[in-house]
Amino acid sequence: MSPALAPPMPPQLPTHLLRASLHEAHPYTGKLIIVEGxxxxxxxxxxDLLKKFLRSEGYTVFYxxxxxxxxxxxxxxxxxxKNLLTPTTFSILHSVDFADRFARYILPPLKxxxxxxxxxxxxxxxxxxxxxxxxxxWVRNMYSFAVRPDMGFYFSVPIxxxxxxxxxxxxxxxxxxxxxxxxxxxxxxxxxxxxxGRVLEQxxxxxxxxxxxxxxxxxxxxxxxxxxxxxxxxxxxxxxPKPFVDVPEPSFIAFYRDHxxx
Amino acid sequence: MAEATNELPIEIPADTAAVTxxxxxxxxxxxxxxxxxxxxxxxxxxxxxxLIVIEGTDGVGRTTHVDALHKWLELDGYAVMTTxxxxxxxxxxxxxxxxxxxxxxxxxxxxxxxxxxxxRLENQIxxxLKxxxxxxxxxxxxxxxxxxxxxxxxxxxxxGVFGFGLQPDLVIYLDxxxxxxxxxxxxxxxxxxxxxxxxxxxxxxxYWESGMDMRLGRDIxxxxxNYQKRLLHEFKxxxxxxxFAVIETEQEDVDEINKRLRKVIxxxx
Numbered sequence: 001m002s003p004a005l006a007p008p009m010p011p012q013l014p015t016h017l018l019r020a021s022l023h024e025a026h027p028y029t030g031k032l033i034i035v036e037g038x039x040x041x042x043x044x045x046x047x048d049l050l051k052k053f054l055r056s057e058g059y060t061v062f063y064x065x066x067x068x069x070x071x072x073x074x075x076x077x078x079x080x081x082k083n084l085l086t087p088t089t090f091s092i093l094h095s096v097d098f099a100d101r102f103a104r105y106i107l108p109p110l111k112x113x114x115x116x117x118x119x120x121x122x123x124x125x126x127x128x129x130x131x132x133x134x135x136x137x138w139v140r141n142m143y144s145f146a147v148r149p150d151m152g153f154y155f156s157v158p159i160x161x162x163x164x165x166x167x168x169x170x171x172x173x174x175x176x177x178x179x180x181x182x183x184x185x186x187x188x189x190x191x192x193x194x195x196x197g198r199v200l201e202q203x204x205x206x207x208x209x210x211x212x213x214x215x216x217x218x219x220x221x222x223x224x225x226x227x228x229x230x231x232x233x234x235x236x237x238x239x240x241p242k243p244f245v246d247v248p249e250p251s252f253i254a255f256y257r258d259h260x261x262x
Numbered sequence: 263m264a265e266a267t268n269e270l271p272i273e274i275p276a277d278t279a280a281v282t283x284x285x286x287x288x289x290x291x292x293x294x295x296x297x298x299x300x301x302x303x304x305x306x307x308x309x310x311x312x313l314i315v316i317e318g319t320d321g322v323g324r325t326t327h328v329d330a331l332h333k334w335l336e337l338d339g340y341a342v343m344t345t346x347x348x349x350x351x352x353x354x355x356x357x358x359x360x361x362x363x364x365x366x367x368x369x370x371x372x373x374x375x376x377x378x379x380x381x382r383l384e385n386q387i388x389x390x391l392k393x394x395x396x397x398x399x400x401x402x403x404x405x406x407x408x409x410x411x412x413x414x415x416x417x418x419x420x421x422g423v424f425g426f427g428l429q430p431d432l433v434i435y436l437d438x439x440x441x442x443x444x445x446x447x448x449x450x451x452x453x454x455x456x457x458x459x460x461x462x463x464x465x466x467x468x469y470w471e472s473g474m475d476m477r478l479g480r481d482i483x484x485x486x487x488n489y490q491k492r493l494l495h496e497f498k499x500x501x502x503x504x505x506f507a508v509i510e511t512e513q514e515d516v517d518e519i520n521k522r523l524r525k526v527i528x529x530x531x
Contacts, residue, residue, distance in 0.1 A: 074356070088384065132303075141422035141423065
């Protein structure tokens with residue numbers, strides 16, 4: 001190869017597709033429904049009820065949960081236990097978890113035309129990791145391979161209510177849940193109040209930025225569930241599951257075949 | 263855009279897409295700055311050491327040169343720390359374990375490298391630079407860039423993920439032709455003969471170093487060649503984009519090559 005010639009660049013996705021992701025609807029035939037909210041907001045309970053309802057209605061429903069991929073589960077656990085994590089590594093490890101689950105459990109059923117329910121989505125990282133100190137643009141870019149959910153519920157709850165629910169359900173608040181790694185307060189409850197208070201502020205901004213549906217998480221459980229079902233019914237009105245099968249060869253494969261393998 | 267419909271984000275590169283805006287050009291070398299947004303929560307104004315990166319594909323002799331430079335710098339009175347890819351205490355065996363499963367996609371792969379890199383950067387490299395050490399990095403984020411991009415990851419996305427990365431004071435890229443590299447990779451394990459004598463079975467070519475996750479040929483050798491050619495191409499692109507000091511390693515004499523490395527390094531110390 002002549003050194004005077006600049007080597008050819010592999011193709012990049014067209015700009016309009018690069019911008020798609022979290023700000024525009026995804027092109028797939030399935031439906032992605034997610035829930036967000038701080039610990040103790042009741043979002044998991046609601047999503048579980050929704051899952052059972054949709055399955056009973058005969059829909060094909062898949063479910064995935066934040067921080068459940070086997071790839072980094074042990075690493076995150078060990079890192080948290082021994083306090084080895086920095087805000088940046090904490091953030092990246094959770095994105096590894098998400099990237100793995102996205103490729104395995106979210107994207108395939110979405111393309112195949114099924115319904116996917118996610119307990120927490122990228123917005124959890126946007127809220128928490130920014131409070132821990134990483135740059136908001138950086139964390140948004142890291143998750144920019146994710147698709148925009150068809151419907152996102154944000155369960156809004158005052159700190160004291162969530163604190164009470166957590167303490168009723170189990171014995172203690174978890175170290176990272178209270179943001180104790182940030183050294184905000186020596187008392188775990190106070191630290192929880194400060195940390196989750198800041199997370200709430202971020203969630204408020206995010207709900208607006210990404211158009212999440214805000215749920216009043218202090219109302220009775222059946223009431224919230226009825227509202228959720230009404231929204232989801234509306235979403236599924238024109239839902240005709242049909243898999244995507246006409247998938248093209250990725251352009252970068254053709255590029256390297258033509259330019260490199262001589 | 264009639265052609266664009268053919269490239270809807272419904273195959274591998276699509277998952278890896280996307281930033282919402284063009285990223286700003288990374289700052290030039292020789293400035294202690296970050297590649298992107300950096301690490302907003304730590305101070306890095308007082309980095310008195312130097313960060314020197316040695317990049318190059320497998321078989322180019324990086325590790326040999328890094329070892330020689332380490333000794334040379336110490337004899338010259340510099341405190342030296344060496345660091346390499348996937349050596350972080352946090353990730354430990356996690357990357358090797360994940361690779362064994364052969365089920366990583368390009369995003370997961372890239373992010374795992376980023377986590378390892380961030381851990382070493384914050385816990386080893388930055389503290390060493392603050393203490394005035396010369397840090398020799400046997401590979402840096404550029405290797406992760408190349409590995410991700412040849413697998414179809416979006417260039418802007420990858421650069422963005424590593425936005426916390428510190429700009430090195432100097433990046434030396436060791437270059438060689440593919441035919442030289444093949445020969446060296448197959449002979450690169452000095453313990454090979456002893457292990458063979460002992461009756462051990464040894465893989466001559468590594469699954470991942472051969473890009474076998476993409477099956478780029480009929481057998482592991484063919485895949486290795488095609489994969490390494492792609493990496494070389496990406497390094498050529500990056501040499502221009504990031505202004506690497508390119509050093510040819512085609513000639514056989516290692517000492518001669520090392521002398522040239524020393525000259526480039528001396529100029530920045």
